[in-house]
Amino acid sequence: MTQLHYVVEDKKGRIDKVLAEVFSDYSRSQIQSWLKEEAVNVNGEIVKANYKVKQNDCIDIEIPEAKELTLEPQDIPLEIVYEDDDVIVVNKPQGMVVHPSMGHPDGTLVNALLFHAGSLSSINDVIRPGIVHRIDKDTSGLLMVAKNDVAHIALQDELKERKTLRKYVALVHEVIPHEKGKIEAPIGRSKDNRQKQAIVADGKEAVTHFTVLERFLDYTLIECVLETGRTHQIRVHMDYIGYPIVGDPLYGPKKTIKGNGQFLHAKTLAFTHPTTGELMTFDSELPEIFKKTLKEIENND
Incomplete structure (x- = not known):
């Protein structure tokens, strides 16, 4: 069993957040699971995720076997x-x-x-x-x-x-003034939050093309085409240029349209069949929650 030890010096705040900063090789969700499993103690006492650390706290973690x-x-x-x-x-x-x-x-x-x-x-x-x-x-x-x-x-x-066609439809915050755009910005793991990706100088090449489909009072409906396929690529790129995806819990504003996550749908897919060599193209409907939200936005404009 792996054991971790840390004495608080200048850190403040919730223990799950502090430990995620100190032990950056582990995600905050992983640390929260240890706290739920009572694998974390402070000064010899088991604590919960909302415990606020204090100077000179001695924190010991016994990482459960995977x-x-x-x-x-x-x-x-x-x-x-x-x-x-x-x-x-x-x-x-x-x-x-x-x-x-x-x-x-x-x-x-x-x-x-x-x-x-x-x-x-x-x-x-x-x-x-x-x-x-x-x-x-x-x-x-x-x-x-x-x-x-x-x-x-x-x-x-x-x-x-880069021969596979992947088209997405996304609803983003704010009104995009131009009709088309190409975002070229390298993506890698965020240095501040391991759950997020970010634009970093030493990241992997990432290219996203977008076209405006419809404009609303406070939102824009766009089509995105992936040239590369990095983790969270569209979500990171649209946030980077100032138009985060509506409902995105990681990259978008906290108070936004009600939904079950980001309004992002992989609508069209095209590829060469591996046996026949035929070009296969498929299209899909937007989910009901997406279509309902668009109608509500139109009615409110």
């Missing part, structure tokens, strides 16, 4: 847009995690796909079978999934060569 993730097929409803012997195209709902992680051990898209398809490609590690690309938990829309290794390699190569 539980091994297992991958079980689960009978979870899926919206299958297309399927053959090589590929599945699925319309992922908002709120569904793509693959298991320590925070989400089951109930994911992969669990559902294994129940539906029986087997998927084995190119990735054991908890990400078939996953060629991913979208965030609270982003909805189209994903391509490989059912065998040959298909997976072909789809992966096309992504790397």
Whole structure:
């Protein structure tokens, strides 16, 4: 069992926030889970996440042994847009995690796909079978999934060569005055918050193209096309230029339109079929919450 020790000198505030700053290799959510498991004590006493640290507090953490993730097929409803012997195209709902992680051990898209398809490609590690690309938990829309290794390699190569078309629709804060834009800004892990990505000088190349679809009094509906596929790319890029996505819990304003996360939908997907060589193009409807919100904004304008 790993043990951590820290004596408070000049830090103030909640213990979960302080520990996330001190032990930056661990996320705040991971530290909060230790606090829930009563693995953190201060001056010999178990404390909760809202404990406010004081100077000279002695903090000891006994990190619990990691539980091994297992991958079980689960009978979870899926919206299958297309399927053959090589590929599945699925319309992922908002709120569904793509693959298991320590925070989400089951109930994911992969669990559902294994129940539906029986087997998927084995190119990735054991908890990400078939996953060629991913979208965030609270982003909805189209994903391509490989059912065998040959298909997976072909789809992966096309992504790397930037030949796969991925179009998103997003609702952003403020009114964008110009019709089109191209954002080129490297993305990497935030130095201040490990849950976030940020524009950093030594980050990976990231390119997003956007086009204005409709303007409202305080918002803009846009279409985004990904040239690269970095974590949180559209969310980070739109926040960077001053038009954060509505409902985004990480990068947007806290008080905003009610919803279940960011108003971002992977609407269109196009790729070359790994066996037939045919160009496959798929489109999807905006989720009901998205369409309802747009109507409400129109009525209020």
